[in-house]
Amino acid sequence: MDAKDSIAPAADGPADPHAVAPALLHWYDRHRRDLPWRARPGETPDPYRVWLSEVMLQQTTVATVRPRFIAWTQRWPTFADLAAADEADVMAAWAGLGYYARARNLLAAARVIAAEHGGELPCTEEALRRLPGFGAYTAAAVAAIAFGERAVVVDANVERVVARLFAIQVPLPNARPAIRAATDTITPDTRAGDFAQAMMDLGQAICTVRRPKCLLCPLASHCVGHAHGEPDRFPTKKPKADRPHRHGTIFWLTRAGDDGPEVLLVRRPDRGLLGGMRALPTGPWEPARPGLVDAPAETDWRALNAQVSHGFTHFTLDLALVTGEAHGPISAAGEWWPVASLDEAGLPTVFAKAARAIRGMEAG
DNA sequence: GAATCGTGGTT
């Protein structure tokens, strides 16, 4: 794509792109959300908290992140604290948040920051981009919000707002270059961080996916999509592929411990789905039910009359539940975990859900 | 460039 194409959408945008940021910032100064990671007017942003929040908020809602952010920063308040943490503790602390590569990259980045950057984040977008877990969005957002750099920050909110503001017809994801170019034309030289956060607040509260509140929108008079009458028609998107089903088996293997029953947990491989997380043993996840393939022990497995279904991003997993007691040696590497304190194991939601179902059936 | 990678809330 040449330069002419990349700026073409802006030609159909607001009559005066430079009028957008002042209108939005005026709105932001009156309606900004008060969030635990957000510096208040006059305060200096804490780069650690800005970074942590940006990573936690990737594909994750504010409501979910808020309590997790507070707990995390109480446990690890600084880069140095996090860099010194044990990986198992970090992964367990992330349990339930999903996209677990974020936690691995968070710890890896903290250690790079401690070892190579004097315990502080670099302040330019380009330097940030080289750290683990920093993609185009996060590097731009941290540079702008934590360090006041002018950076073009484009998340899903900005994509939606800008697609409407400029009435961009091209469907996502092909529209990304045009949307970024259009965002560049309205990004101010000062207060770029506030501008980015204002766009996100606007997308969350006003320019919503469905039924946008255009009557309350500070940008309505600049919005080509609104002028066309159907702003919620933008952005257009390619249809998504449907989610296939896969089937697996959960093995609930117990033994008598000194302080009550214990269950076998394993650690999943570092790469791939739920990588590096503690888990209940399972066999393969396949289109057909695998039965007792890859059982962690030779024992008298009993099938429970229940099934757990869990939706991942690109497939739905249906899990059969079987229980057994360990007598001899087990064929899988793992750790025996007291059933009574299973909540502290840091299991991903799919396994927490299965454990809850199994314990409920055994108790009942 | 297309797949992969979680989960919980909303409609």
Add this chain to the structure above:
DNA sequence: TAACCAAGATT
């Protein structure tokens, strides 16, 4: 209720 979606990154 099933579909859609969220402060995306990595390979």
